[in-house]
Amino acid sequence: MLLNDARSPFRGKTMAEIFVYAAVFGFKNKKREKLKKAKPQISAIAISKSHTALLLTIPIIDTNGIDVLFNSEETVSMIEEYANGGIGILGDELLGSAVRAQDPIIKMASDMRDLVSDQPAS
Numbered sequence: 001m002l003l004n005d006a007r008s009p010f011r012g013k014t015m016a017e018i019f020v021y022a023a024v025f026g027f028k029n030k031k032r033e034k035l036k037k038a039k040p041q042i043s044a045i046a047i048s049k050s051h052t053a054l055l056l057t058i059p060i061i062d063t064n065g066i067d068v069l070f071n072s073e074e075t076v077s078m079i080e081e082y083a084n085g086g087i088g089i090l091g092d093e094l095l096g097s098a099v100r101a102q103d104p105i106i107k108m109a110s111d112m113r114d115l116v117s118d119q120p121a122s
Helices: 015-028 049-063 072-095 104-118
Strands: none
Touching: 015 049, 015 072, 015 104, 049 072
16 A cells, blocks of 8 residues: 555555655554564565664664663564554555645645654753
8 A cells, every 4th residue: 555555655665665654653652563473575685774773763762771772683573563553544544535635745744843852851
C-alpha cells in the first residue's frame, strides 16, 4: 500500500525507508507492538548511517540512557516493536480515511517537526 499507492510519498522508496518512518511514528505515538512472528525482511546494510543514528535515538530516549545500546538484541527488538506499532499509524496518516485535506508530505513534515520540538533540551 505505502509503496504502490499513487498518493503515497513512499512510492518508489525502499522498505528500509518505510521502516525508519514507521519506527519514528510508532515512537511518537507511543505505540509499541511485539512482533507475532519475526521475519527478517530488511537487511541492516539497507539502512543508511543517518537513519541508523536516528533509529538508535529511540531506545536511548525510551530508556533515558545509553546503556540499552550495550544490549543489541534489546535495542533491535525495541526499534522493531515501534516500527510494527507505527506502520498502521503511518498508513492511516498518509492514506487512510482519516487523511486531512492537507498534502501527506506536508503533514508528515509537520509531525516530524512536532516530534523534535517535543523533546526537552539537554
